[in-house]
Amino acid sequence: MHFISEELDDYAVAHSEKEPPLLKELTRETYQKVVQPRMLSGHYQGRILSMISKLVNPKVILEIGTYTGYSALCLAEGLQHDGILHTIDVNEELVDFQKKYFDASEYSENIKQxxxxxxxxxxxxxxxxxxxxxxxxxxxxxxxFDLIVDRIKPGGILLSDNVLWSGKVIEELNPKDVSTRALLEYNKLLAEDSRLETVLLTIRDGLTISRKKIPS
Structure with missing residues (x-):
């Protein structure tokens, strides 16, 4: 989902950090072999995830939703040398695909599937x-959110993807649309939780950055 013109989007990508060769290869194989390849974070959002992780320099990362491993590899770029990234997915068919690229990266010892x-x-x-x-x-x-919010360290960051859900969050809600209903509830939680500082960005399909406040 793009909320700006394709030309402006292409310009932004062209003037951002280049996509690492391993991630280009992962993207190509995902589009060749995996159902719904558009679920991939992709070059531009991947570089955003990498930049945020590098700014945070985390010791421990939790990723909920691995897919083919693109976003995990981007997030791992900011890990401390002895850090750990836990990534969770329910799709047994993608485990070997993920592992192939994790093992080919410099973060093979840092990523736990x-x-x-x-x-x-x-x-x-x-x-x-x-x-x-x-x-x-x-x-x-x-x-x-309920499971992880109390386990985010003060000053830690929560990133949430697809929070605009192709624009459905501002359309009339279909009573049978459980995904949009859940995202409306989730976005409200993030915006109103006094423990967090939250900014919702119109990047791709919506990316929210929430920072856990440091007690004064």
Whole structure:
């Protein structure tokens, strides 16, 4: 989803950091072999995720929704040398695909794959998180938020993808559209939670940056 003209979007991409060769290869294979390749973060958003991670310089990252591993590799670029990125997905068919690219990267020792429902896996993780990226099934966004908000370190960052949902968040709600309903609830949670500072960016399909406030 693009909210600016294709020409302006192309200009922004052309004047941003280049896509690393391994991620170009991952993109190409995703489009060749995987259903719904548009779910990929892609060059421009991937560079944004990389930049945010580098600014945060996290020790521990949690990613909810791995898909083919593109966003995980972007986020890993900002990890501390001995940091860890936990990435969770329910699609068993993509595990080997993800691992192929994780192993080919310089972050193979830093990325830990988890297979199964995130609502079950997150409670089993012991760490607190410096950076969290949510890009999974939309109906569970509010539930994911409830699980992770108290485990984000003060000053830590929560990134939430697809929060504009192709513009459906400002359209009349279809009573059967559970994804849009959940995103409306989720966006309200982020905007109103006193523990967070939140900015919703009109990047691609909507990307929210929320910062956990540091107690005074």
């Amino acid at each position: 988890h297979l199964g429902p995130a609502l079950d896996i997150i409670p089993s993780l012991e760490e607190q998180f410096d950076l969290v990226f949510i890009d999974a099934d939309k109906p569970n966004y509010p539930a994911y």
